[in-house]
Amino acid sequence: MLNSQTAESVIDHALSLGADFAELFVEKNETNVVSTLSDEVQSVESGINFGIGLRLVYGTKVLYGYTNKTDQDELLRIASVLAAKDLRDPVSTLKSFNFNQISDIHPARKILSVDAEIESKVAYLMAADRAARAAGEQISQTRGSCMQREQHVEIFNSEGLHTNDRRNYIRSSLTAIASDAGEQATGSWNDGGLLGWEIEAGINPQHTGEEAARQALVNLTAKPCPSGRMPVIIGNGFGGVIFHEACGHLLETTSVAKKASVFHDQLGEMIASSIVNAVDDGTMANEWGSINIDDEGMPTQRTQLIKDGQLTNFLVDRIGAQQTGFARSGSGRRESYKFAPASRMRNTFIEPGDAKMDDMIASIDKGIYASHMGGGSVQPGTGEFNFAVTEGYYIENGKIQYPVKAATLISTGPKVLKEISMIGQDFSLACGMCGSISGAVPTTVGQATLKVDDILVGGNA
Amino acid sequence: MSTSPVKTANLTTTQMAEQVLDQVMSAGATGDLIVDEGETLSLKACDGELEEYKVSSSRIFGLRVIKNGHIGTAYSEAVDADALGSMVGQALNNASFGKVESHENILPNSEHLKTDDELLCPQEQVSIEQKIEMALEIERKLTAKDKVKNVPYNGVQDITSQRQIFSSAGLNALTRSRMCASYAYALVEDGEKNAMQGSSQVSRLFSGLSASTIIDKTYDKCIGLLDGKPVPSKHYDVIFDTECQVSAFAVFAMMFSGKAAKDGINPMRDKIGSVIADSRLTIYDHPLNVDGFGYHLFDAEGTATEKTELVIDGCLQTLIHNSATASYFDTKTTGHASRGPRSTLGVNLHQVEIARGSEDLSALHSGEYLELTDLTGLHSGANAISGNFSFGASGYLCKDGERIQAVRAITVAGNFYEMLNKISMIGNQQNWNEGRSALMPSIRFSDVAISG
Numbered sequence: 054m055l056n057s058q059t060a061e062s063v064i065d066h067a068l069s070l071g072a073d074f075a076e077l078f079v080e081k082n083e084t085n086v087v088s089t090l091s092d093e094v095q096s097v098e099s100g101i102n103f104g105i106g107l108r109l110v111y112g113t114k115v116l117y118g119y120t121n122k123t124d125q126d127e128l129l130r131i132a133s134v135l136a137a138k139d140l141r142d143p144v145s146t147l148k149s150f151n152f153n154q155i156s157d158i159h160p161a162r163k164i165l166s167v168d169a170e171i172e173s174k175v176a177y178l179m180a181a182d183r184a185a186r187a188a189g190e191q192i193s194q195t196r197g198s199c200m201q202r203e204q205h206v207e208i209f210n211s212e213g214l215h216t217n218d219r220r221n222y223i224r225s226s227l228t229a230i231a232s233d234a235g236e237q238a239t240g241s242w243n244d245g246g247l248l249g250w251e252i253e254a255g256i257n258p259q260h261t262g263e264e265a266a267r268q269a270l271v272n273l274t275a276k277p278c279p280s281g282r283m284p285v286i287i288g289n290g291f292g293g294v295i296f297h298e299a300c301g302h303l304l305e306t307t308s309v310a311k312k313a314s315v316f317h318d319q320l321g322e323m324i325a326s327s328i329v330n331a332v333d334d335g336t337m338a339n340e341w342g343s344i345n346i347d348d349e350g351m352p353t354q355r356t357q358l359i360k361d362g363q364l365t366n367f368l369v370d371r372i373g374a375q376q377t378g379f380a381r382s383g384s385g386r387r388e389s390y391k392f393a394p395a396s397r398m399r400n401t402f403i404e405p406g407d408a409k410m411d412d413m414i415a416s417i418d419k420g421i422y423a424s425h426m427g428g429g430s431v432q433p434g435t436g437e438f439n440f441a442v443t444e445g446y447y448i449e450n451g452k453i454q455y456p457v458k459a460a461t462l463i464s465t466g467p468k469v470l471k472e473i474s475m476i477g478q479d480f481s482l483a484c485g486m487c488g489s490i491s492g493a494v495p496t497t498v499g500q501a502t503l504k505v506d507d508i509l510v511g512g513n514a
Numbered sequence: 515m516s517t518s519p520v521k522t523a524n525l526t527t528t529q530m531a532e533q534v535l536d537q538v539m540s541a542g543a544t545g546d547l548i549v550d551e552g553e554t555l556s557l558k559a560c561d562g563e564l565e566e567y568k569v570s571s572s573r574i575f576g577l578r579v580i581k582n583g584h585i586g587t588a589y590s591e592a593v594d595a596d597a598l599g600s601m602v603g604q605a606l607n608n609a610s611f612g613k614v615e616s617h618e619n620i621l622p623n624s625e626h627l628k629t630d631d632e633l634l635c636p637q638e639q640v641s642i643e644q645k646i647e648m649a650l651e652i653e654r655k656l657t658a659k660d661k662v663k664n665v666p667y668n669g670v671q672d673i674t675s676q677r678q679i680f681s682s683a684g685l686n687a688l689t690r691s692r693m694c695a696s697y698a699y700a701l702v703e704d705g706e707k708n709a710m711q712g713s714s715q716v717s718r719l720f721s722g723l724s725a726s727t728i729i730d731k732t733y734d735k736c737i738g739l740l741d742g743k744p745v746p747s748k749h750y751d752v753i754f755d756t757e758c759q760v761s762a763f764a765v766f767a768m769m770f771s772g773k774a775a776k777d778g779i780n781p782m783r784d785k786i787g788s789v790i791a792d793s794r795l796t797i798y799d800h801p802l803n804v805d806g807f808g809y810h811l812f813d814a815e816g817t818a819t820e821k822t823e824l825v826i827d828g829c830l831q832t833l834i835h836n837s838a839t840a841s842y843f844d845t846k847t848t849g850h851a852s853r854g855p856r857s858t859l860g861v862n863l864h865q866v867e868i869a870r871g872s873e874d875l876s877a878l879h880s881g882e883y884l885e886l887t888d889l890t891g892l893h894s895g896a897n898a899i900s901g902n903f904s905f906g907a908s909g910y911l912c913k914d915g916e917r918i919q920a921v922r923a924i925t926v927a928g929n930f931y932e933m934l935n936k937i938s939m940i941g942n943q944q945n946w947n948e949g950r951s952a953l954m955p956s957i958r959f960s961d962v963a964i965s966g
Contacts (some may be wrong), residue, residue: 081592090777096610096858099590101597115561115567121591121647133791134569138646171611194778230685230779230899236897238783278904280925280965310726311560316707391570421851428894433667434701434710437923439891439906458833461904461925485680509744511904511965 055079055105055123056321057104057150060209063128067109068211070132072142074110077128077349081210082202082391083171089178089355091186096130104390107131113376119395131501146425148213155346159339161221165203166201170250177225177258185229191273192266193232195470195489197363199225207315208350216350222319222320222495223252224341224484227261231269238275238458239442240268245341245484245495268425268444275458278512279447284420285508286413286448289342291426291483293498295505296331296403298431298438299466301322304333304358304366305384305396306373307490308433315436315467316364317325324364325470326407333368335383341484342400342497348383349394356382359403370396388492395491403498406476413475415505421460421510422453428485431448436466461511469505519725527573530598531680534577537602539682540651542579544620545605546681548814548855550574557646558669559653564646566669576855579605581612581937588828589855616705617841624684628841633676633804634691641719643945645670648696651725656700659733661740667699667712672720685816693807694720698728711735711888724871735887742922744938751883751938752926752962755909756880758889759954760947763866766930768898770799770824772839772850781931782830790830791934794871797825798855799834799850800953803865807950808865813853819864822848834861857869858868868954871940878941878958879915888925901931907964936960 060077067075082102088095109116116135119125163170178197186192198222207217216446224244242264244256287295300316307315316324325331335344335353344353349371358365367375370385373396387399414422423443429440442460446453464472482499525533531547538545551573558566570621576589586609590601637835647672656665659921659940672694679687699712713731717723754762774780782790801819810819823831835843836851836859852862890906904927910917941956 093613095613096585097611097858098587099604099608100576100601100856101592102590103590103597114564119570119572120570121573121593131569135567138564138567138642162637164622175611217584226889237779239897239899278927280927280963309668311666312664313710354957391572393566393568394962414709427890430890430893432710432890434663434699435708437906439895439925441891441894441904446767449951458900459897459904460892460901460928461927463890463923463925464907481820507564509923509925509965511906511927513904513927513929513963 054081055207057215058204059125059128061147061150062125063132064209064211064513066129067132067136067142068147070136071139071143072109072111072136073145073504074211076108076208078106078390079207080104080204082389084200084202085165087171087174087178087199089175089182091194092179092182093190093388094446106390107135108393109135113392114374115372119390123184124167141289145211147211150209150215153214153216155216155352157217158345159247159343160251160311163251165201165222169201173250173253176225177253178193180258181227181262184259185266188263188266189231189270191231191233191270192229194230196228197226198485199258206348210350214350216346218345220247220344221249223248223250225256227265228270229265230310232263233273236273238269238272240265240272240383243484246339247341247343247392248339253463259474271444272458273402273457275456277447277514278457278460278510280510280511282507284417284504284506284508286422286502286504287426288424288476289500289502290481291485291498292423292502293500294426294429294440294484294485295469295496296500297398297401297496298429298440299469301333301398301401302431302489303433303436303466306370306377306379307395309367310376315365319364322364323362324467325359325480326473327362327363328469328476329359329473330404332357332401332404333398333401337400340400340482341495342398344399347383347385349388351381351385351506352384353383354401366397369398370394386491388494395489397489397491397494398487400482400495400497400499401486402482403476403503405478405480405501408475408477408504410477413477413502414448414453416446418450420448422448423462431466438466440464457512459513460500462508463511464508469508472506473503474506474509475504516840524863527678530593530661534598534602535680535682538579541581541606543579543606544622545577545579546679546685548576548853549678550675550855552673552675555645556669557649557804559649560858562650562654564649569648571669574855575601575957577601577605578809578853578859579607579609580618580620581606582879583616584609584612585615585618585858586612586758587858588733592777594812595908601919614766615838620681620685621815621817621837622682623681625816627687627816629811631690634679634689634809636692636718636723638719641877645672645720648725652696652698654726655729656698656732659706661702661737661879662699665698665700669697671949679816685950687812687816689811692718694723695730696723700732700736700742701906704740707740709736709739716950739920739922740919742908743965744923745911745921747965749961752959753883753885753956755887756945756947756954757887758886759957761889761892762930763952765892766898766901767863769931770834770863771861772833772835775833776842781899781901785830786832788830789828791825791828792937792942793828795825795828795934795937796869798823798869799863800867803867803953805867806865806946806953810864813849813851814853814862817847817849817851818830819849835862836861837948866952870944870955871941873939875915875941879912879937882913883913883958884921885910903930904947927963927965933959933962
C-alpha cells in the first residue's frame with residue numbers, strides 16, 4: 054500500500070532527527086454493515102478507512118502522528134513536526150527492509166473485497182427474525198446486524214521489518230425486544246470470527262432468533278434482583294468478561310509499566326485460587342480475537358497468564374518490554390492507524406475445570422446465577438470492576454427460584470480471583486469489543502460456568 | 515454500479531463535493547455529503563517527561579444518496595479519484611437493498627451557512643512549549659502531592675475540527691470549532707488503601723485552561739475517597755454530582771428520540787402531552803447557548819436550531835426530530851438531525867438544560883443523603899428501553915451538607931423513568947459538566963436502592 058522507497062525515506066529522515074526507533078503503520082480498511090429492523094432492511098452502509106500512522110521513539114517517549122495522505126512530503130513533514138522538540142544527532146541507522154511474508158493461520162474464503170454477499174446476509178437475518186418472532190407473541194421487534202470488515206495492514210520499521218497482513222472480520226447479531234403491558238425487555242445473540250461469510254455454514258439463524266427471543270421473554274418476567282454480598286455462579290462464554298475486566302486489563306504492560314496495576318509487582322505470586330488457569334491466545338484458528346501478527350509486526354503467541362493460581366506472564370508490547378524488561382508477547386494492538394499500539398488482550402479465557410453445574414447450584418443457600426453477562430469496566434489502579442448481568446436467576450436453598458433483572462456485580466480483581474471456588478466443564482468463547490488506550494479492538498472472552506463465593510450484587514429489590 | 519471517476523487533483527473540498535454530487539444526480543439520485551476535517555495535538559506526561567506527543571490531520575467524506583425512495587450511504591477516507599468514484603458507486607449500490615423510505619428526502623435547502631469562527635474557533639498566540647509545560651506541570655505537581663503514587667492518565671489536547679455539509683439541493687454549510695482540553699487521573703495509596711479518580715476541563719482557548727484547577731480537583735477527589743467503604747444496603751435519598759447526573763441523563767436520552775419512537779423502541783412514544791416526571795422538572799435542549807460545547811447553529815440537514823421545550827412542569831412536550839422522523843409523525847423537524855460521515859440519518863440532543871428549581875443548598879442538603887460522585891458501568895448497566903439500571907458507585911454519605919463518610923464499593927439501581935417521579939428537590943443553581951455539554955441544577959432523588 055506504501056511504496057518501500059517512500060517508507061525508507063521517511064524512516065531514514067526520522068532516524069536522522071535522532072529517533073531511536075521509527076515505524077510506519079499503513080492501513081486500508083473496508084467495512085460493510087447490513088442492518089435490519091424486524092423483517093425489513095434498515096440500511097446497508099459501507100466505506101473505506103485509509104491512513105498511515107508514524108511512530109517515533111526517543112527513549113521511552115512516544116511521538117505519534119497520522120495522516121490520510123500517502124505522499125512522501127506529508128510523511129516527512131509529520132516526522133519533522135513530531136521530532137521538532139527532540140532533535141539530536143542520529144543514534145540509529147536503518148537496517149535494510151527484509152520483507153517477511155507471514156503465514157496466514159486464519160484463512161478466509163468469502164471475503165468482502167470479492168463479494169459483500171448482501172443478499173445472503175439479509176436472508177440470514179430475516180430467518181433469525183422469523184425464528185425470534187415465532188418464539189412468542191410478545192416479541193414485538195428484532196434488530197439485526199451483520200458487519201464484515203477487511204483490514205489490510207503494512208508495517209515498516211527502522212529495524213528492517215517489512216511485513217503485511219490481511220484480517221477478515223465477520224460478526225452478526227440479533228436483538229429481540231419483548232413487550233407486554235407497557236414493559237419492554239431485550240435479549241440478544243451474536244456470532245463472530247476472524248474469517249469471511251463462510252461463517253454462515255457454522256451458525257444457525259433459528260438458534261440465533263430463538264436464543265435472543267428466549268432471553269427477552271425471560272427478562273420480561275424477571276423480578277427486581279436482591280442485593281448484597283452473596284455467592285454468584287457466572288455462566289460460560291461471555292461470562293468470561295469477569296476475567297477480562299477483573300484481571301486481563303491489569304496484566305497489560307500499559308498499566309503494569311506505570312505501576313498503575315495492582316498486579317504490577319505480583320509476578321510469581323499466587324493471585325488467584327489454585328484452581329484458576331488463565332490464558333491469552335492470539336493463535337486460535339479464526340477466533341474473533343485472533344491475529345497473525347500484532348500491530349507492531351510480531352507473530353502472535355499463546356500466553357499463559359495464570360497457572361494454578363500463580364501469575365506467570367504479562368501481556369507485553371514493544372514499549373512495555375522496554376519499560377519492564379519482559380519479553381514481548383505479540384500483544385501490541387490498536388484500533389486503527391489513528392492510535393499508537395499498546396499491550397492488549399486477544400482471546401482471553403479461564404481454562405475449564407471439572408465441577409458440575411448441578412453441584413454449583415446445590416451449594417448455594419442464597420445467591421445468583423448470572424447465565425448471561427453484559428459488558429463492564431475496570432479501574433486498573435485499584436482493580437475495582439463492575440459488570441452487568443443481562444440474564445440472571447435468584448437461587449435459594451440450592452435451587453433456581455426466579456429470573457431477576459437490573460443486576461450489576463462489583464468487586465476488585467485481586468479479591469474475586471481468590472473467590473473462585475468451582476469451575477465447570479462447559480467451556481465456550483464469545484466475542485466482544487474491548488476499548489482502551491489504543492482504541493477498540495476485537496477480543497474474545499471465555500470460560501466454563503464457574504462459582505465465585507462472594508461478590509457484591511447490586512439490585513433493586 | 516459503474517460511475518465515472520471524480521477528478522480530485524488540486525481541487526478544493528467544495529469542488530470535490532460538487533463533483534461527487536454531480537455524479538449522484540447524473541445517476542438519477544439526490545444526496546448530501548458530509549466532509550469532516552480535523553487537526554489534533556495531544557500530549558501526555560510520565561515521570562516528569564513527555565511520554566506521548568501526537569499530531570494528526572484527517573479528512574473523511576460521507577455520502578448519503580436517495581434513489582427512488584431507497585437510501586444508501588458510503589464513506590471514504592481516501593480522496594483520490596478512484597476512491598470517491600467508488601464511494602458514489604457503493605452508496606448507490608447499497609441503496610438498492612433498502613426498503614422504500616418515503617419519509618426521508620433531501621431537504622430543499624440551498625442556503626449557504628457558516629458559523630462564527632471568532633466565536634467557535636478563536637485563535638491565540640500560544641507556543642507548543644507552553645502546552646508541553648502544562649502537560650508536564652499537571653503530572654509533576656500531582657505526583658509530588660502526599661500519597662500520590664502516580665498519575666497514569668493525563669494529557670493536554672488542542673483539537674480543531676471542521677464540518678462541511680453539501681447537498682444536491684444546493685446546501686453549503688460550514689462550521690469550524692476548537693476545543694482545548696486537559697485531564698488527569700491520579701492513583702493515591704496509603705498502606706493497603708488506594709483510590710483512583712480524575713477530572714478534566716475544556717475551553718475554546720488554551721489560555722482558558724488551568725493546570726492548578728485540574729491538579730487540585732483530581733487530588734481532592736482521590737483523597738476524599740481513599741477511606742471509602744460501603745454503606746448498609748437500603749433506600750437512600752441521592753444527589754448525583756453534575757458529572758454523574760449528566761451521564762445518567764445521557765444514558766437515557768433515547769427517551770426523547772423521534773427516531774427510536776419511529777423504530778418502536780422509545781417507551782415515551784405515546785406519552786407526548788402526558789406527565790412523565792415530577793411537576794417541578796423542566797428540561798430544554800438549548801443549542802444556542804454559546805457558553806457550551808453543544809452549541810449548534812444548524813443540524814446535520816442544515817435546519818436552523820432553536821431552544822426546544824422537552825419537558826415542562828413534568829409534562830412531555832415533544833420528541834426530537836429530523837425531517838424524516840418529523841414526516842413520519844406528521845410534524846415539523848425540531849432541528850435535531852444528526853449524521854456523521856459513517857452513519858445514517860438520526861437524531862441527537864445538542865445541549866441539554868434543566869431549569870433551575872427553587873431549593874437553596876441548605877434545603878437541598880438537609881438531613882441524610884448520599885452524594886454520588888462516580889458511576890461505573892454506564893455503558894453496560896443500563897437498558898434505555900426498559901429504564902432499568904444498576905451501576906457501581908462511589909461518593910459520600912452526607913448529613914446537613916457535611917460529608918460524614920466516604921463511600922465506595924456500592925451499587926445504585928432502579929428504573930430511571932420511575933426515578934423522574936421520585937424527585938424530592940431541585941436546586942436553584944445550574945452547573946455545567948466538565949465537558950460543558952449540559953447545564954443542570956442538582957436534583958435530589960428519594961428512595962433510591964443502594965447496595966453495599
